[in-house]
Amino acid sequence: MASSLLSDEKNGRKSLHTLHMERQEQAERSVLISCQSSTNEKKFLKYLSKHGEINKYFFYESYGVYAVVEFANQESVTSLLEGVAIPGGIHESTVPFKSRLLSLRNLGSVDSSNQLSGLQCQPQTTIPINELIKTLSREQSIDKQISSLTEAYQLTEENSRLRFLICSLLKDIATAYFPECTIKPFGSSVNGFGKLGCDLDMLLDLDSITGRNVKLPKSGLSLEYQMKRANSERAVTQSILSVIGECVDQFGPGCVGVQKILNARCPLVRFAHQPSGFQCDLTANNRVAMKSTELLYLYGELDPRVRSLVFTVRCWARAHGVTSSIPGAWITNFSLTVMVLFFLQKRSPPIIPTLDHLRDLAGPADKSVIEGNDCTFVSDFNKIQLQSNTETLEQLLGEFFEFYATFPFSRMSINIRKGKEQNKPEVAPLHIQNPFETSLNVSKNVNASQLDRFVALVQESAWLLQQSETSTPRGGGAGGEGAPTPWGLASLLLPSQVAGIKSRKKRRREPASERIKGLLESLKNKNQLKKS
Numbered sequence: 001m002a003s004s005l006l007s008d009e010k011n012g013r014k015s016l017h018t019l020h021m022e023r024q025e026q027a028e029r030s031v032l033i034s035c036q037s038s039t040n041e042k043k044f045l046k047y048l049s050k051h052g053e054i055n056k057y058f059f060y061e062s063y064g065v066y067a068v069v070e071f072a073n074q075e076s077v078t079s080l081l082e083g084v085a086i087p088g089g090i091h092e093s094t095v096p097f098k099s100r101l102l103s104l105r106n107l108g109s110v111d112s113s114n115q116l117s118g119l120q121c122q123p124q125t126t127i128p129i130n131e132l133i134k135t136l137s138r139e140q141s142i143d144k145q146i147s148s149l150t151e152a153y154q155l156t157e158e159n160s161r162l163r164f165l166i167c168s169l170l171k172d173i174a175t176a177y178f179p180e181c182t183i184k185p186f187g188s189s190v191n192g193f194g195k196l197g198c199d200l201d202m203l204l205d206l207d208s209i210t211g212r213n214v215k216l217p218k219s220g221l222s223l224e225y226q227m228k229r230a231n232s233e234r235a236v237t238q239s240i241l242s243v244i245g246e247c248v249d250q251f252g253p254g255c256v257g258v259q260k261i262l263n264a265r266c267p268l269v270r271f272a273h274q275p276s277g278f279q280c281d282l283t284a285n286n287r288v289a290m291k292s293t294e295l296l297y298l299y300g301e302l303d304p305r306v307r308s309l310v311f312t313v314r315c316w317a318r319a320h321g322v323t324s325s326i327p328g329a330w331i332t333n334f335s336l337t338v339m340v341l342f343f344l345q346k347r348s349p350p351i352i353p354t355l356d357h358l359r360d361l362a363g364p365a366d367k368s369v370i371e372g373n374d375c376t377f378v379s380d381f382n383k384i385q386l387q388s389n390t391e392t393l394e395q396l397l398g399e400f401f402e403f404y405a406t407f408p409f410s411r412m413s414i415n416i417r418k419g420k421e422q423n424k425p426e427v428a429p430l431h432i433q434n435p436f437e438t439s440l441n442v443s444k445n446v447n448a449s450q451l452d453r454f455v456a457l458v459q460e461s462a463w464l465l466q467q468s469e470t471s472t473p474r475g476g477g478a479g480g481e482g483a484p485t486p487w488g489l490a491s492l493l494l495p496s497q498v499a500g501i502k503s504r505k506k507r508r509r510e511p512a513s514e515r516i517k518g519l520l521e522s523l524k525n526k527n528q529l530k531k532s
């Protein structure tokens with residue numbers, strides 16, 4: 001373990017709070033500009049540099065080419081915006097809401113050499129699964145495959161900046177009503193487990209509004225704000241989200257398909273932010289979710305195997321339709337992550353500590369009680385002593401599948417607070433205790449058939465990893481026409497032969513190699529024998 005905060009920062013291990021502060025501040029100094037693919041990079045930079053030094057910039061594609069430009073100083077943004085024109089036109093009228101989302105116009109002489117400028121665009125989405133399977137098949141060990149998958153899927157530096165920039169642009173809308181508010185990303189955008197293309201969960205944070213802690217003097221004169229009252233916190237959240245949602249819909253450039261889902265357990269406004277390509281969920285008064293984000297982030301930072309295993313399991317689950325982008329009776333990524341954490345707590349020796357242990361290590365500053373729920377846990381990494389478990393990722397992946405292939409789901413609940421399964425407190429096919437709101441089941445939505453599919457798939461994958469045919473490299477490029485034969489993790493991502501895949505939508509896939517097909521056939525026969 002690192003011995004000081006300084007060395008933690010050197011190791012790139014920052015608290016989520018520090019990360020938020022840094023990224024938010026960068027975002028404030030940034031603008032988002034729609035460009036043409038023929039934009040001349042040099043001229044573009046020269047033009048913008050007139051307003052001050054540029055710290056960082058990058059281009060990406062999403063319904064056109066965009067540039068994120070971060071200036072060294074806030075004043076540069078102010079100076080830049082002073083010279084920006086409001087679009088005029090005979091046919092269109094515009095809402096004159098000014099934001100840092102701009103369009104680059106290039107009028108006058110067209111420089112033909114510009115057409116070939118070939119801007120380097122940073123990818124903001126993951127490679128297709130077929131490509132991933134090919135890439136993984138070329139690796140020489142399962143450990144390398146897992147690292148390679150993590151590399152390919154994790155959020156990039158640029159994508160993370162873009163997420164904070166979108167929050168900052170939305171904040172500019174919300175501050176019209178609440179000048180002291182912030183909008184913070186939470187969930188997989190910042191918990192370390194987000195994959196390129198994941199949704200952007202945002203929290204409108206009104207806790208930083210000053211005046212809440214102003215104590216009225218015991219005697220003499222004082223003033224207090226007159227404020228509108230509502231029946232409940234929930235009603236306040238709903239009315240704020242309703243108004244902000246309306247503004248996003250009516251005034252927010254690039255925000256489309258705004259839906260107000262105010263009657264959900266956690267009210268939210270959902271919309272697509274076209275210039276970034278992000279599906280956005282804006283919530284308010286959702287402090288517990290921010291706590292669970294912090295907790296997941298902390299677990300992910302404790303040991304690199306945590307993130308790698310979560311990425312692998314999430315990818316595996318998506319490939320088999322265990323998770324889905326559409327809400328329903330499916331297991332969610334959040335549930336899956338908690339399942340991986342629980343499994344890692346159950347290793348011998350454990351790879352990560354229980355939440356109760358993290359609570360016991362907490363100092364006075366870590367104390368947090370939200371709506372009666374104890375959300376206290378340690379924030380200082382240095383206080384956490386890890387045990388020396390040396391299992392490889394390959395071992396852990398195999399053990400993960402075996403663990404859940406035989407887990408007594410019908411009786412037991414998954415509990416990362418205790419690090420031990422507990423008797424189910426209520427009837428539900430899958431019971432995962434919410435780490436902070438302990439009376440809630442994170443996977444309440446999951447029905448019996450989805451759990452059955454999950455179990456059939458983990459059994460199949462456990463079995464596949466035990467076969468030497470699947471678990472050893474097949475020799476890169478030996479599969480004809482340069483396509484390597486899927487093996488190891490790659491073969492686990494191929495369409496399954498079990499778990500009722502017939503009902504699933506057909507996806508275009510590389511055909512499974514003959515060898516894998518044979519293996520799966522024998523598995524099917526084995527299963528049929530068992531059943532009869």
Ligand code: CTP
Binds near residue numbers: 186188
């Ligand atoms: N959350 C929670 N309890 C739930 C569901 C969600 O506390 N039952 C919190 C978690 O902190 C979660 C965040 O809300 O990380 C966002 O939820 P969601 O978008 O569903 O999950 P993500 O972790 O962001 O994963 P994904 O990549 O699928 O969006």
Ligand code: MG
Binds near residue numbers: 188189201
């Ligand atoms: Mg999310």
